[in-house]
Amino acid sequence: MALESLYKGQQLPLQRSVEAVAIPSGQPVTLEEDTVVQVTQALGTAVTVVLEYSMYLIEGHDLDALGLEPAPRPTLHENATDEELEAFVWEQLKTCYDPEIPVNIVELGLVYGCRIDTLISGEKMVNVRMTLTAPGCGMGDVIAQDAKRKIESAPQVQKVHIEIVFSPPWSRDMMSDEAKLELNMF
Structure with missing residues (x-):
């Protein structure tokens, strides 16, 4: 089953215990095998x-707990330039969603900027x-921690600061036209 085949309200039994993130506290929790959960997004x-x-976020690499193909962990080649790293960061930010809004945080206009710094330590x-x-x-x-986890998956990144x-x-007005269309806000 693919992620796209899930629909809001669908109930699924967990096929194994899985680490999830409680919403809105952001606390890690373990959801036990055979527990039936309802998909909201x-x-x-x-x-x-x-x-x-209670609401929980299950990360893409743990989707097998729902009987889905797990999403591969994002990677970036070892010798990536700062420009490639920044592009990677923006792509990761586009996979972050407010659990209550079906538009990613970049298209919503929530991300004001991204900067890559090289520290004295290298x-x-x-x-x-x-x-x-x-x-x-x-x-x-929850959104900031989701973004941080995804950005940290690049081997070149040692520190992430979400302000x-x-x-x-x-x-x-900060939303993209695509986001406005998705949310019927034209």
């Missing part, structure tokens, strides 16, 4: 599920400036 490389009124540090759709959004930490800012404040 299947976008990017992860699936959001509900179990007993290590690469990725700095991402992003915002949330509202200052009180409970998903901020959540509220200036300038987010507005619908």
Whole structure:
């Protein structure tokens, strides 16, 4: 079964125990084998599920727990340039979703910038400036941690700093036309 074949409301038994991320706390939890979960969103490389009124994010590399083909962990070749690394970071950010909105954070206009720094030690540090759709959004930490985990998969990256800012404040005007179309906001 492919990720695209999942639909909202579908109930699936877990085929093995799996590590998941509780939403909105961001805490890691183990969901036990044979537990039936309900799909709420299947976008990017992860699936959001509900179990007993609680929401969880299951990472793409663990999708076999849902009977799906696991998504390969993203990689980048060892000798990548800073430009290739930045392109990789942007591609990873495009796989991050607010569990409640079916548009990635880049298309939503939540990512204000990405910078690759080489530290004195020679290590690469990725700095991402992003915002949330509202200052009180409970998903901020979950989204930031999801982005951080995905960016850290590049072997060249030793440090990732995700800065959540509220200036300038987010507005619908920051969304791509594709995002506005997806959300019927034209």
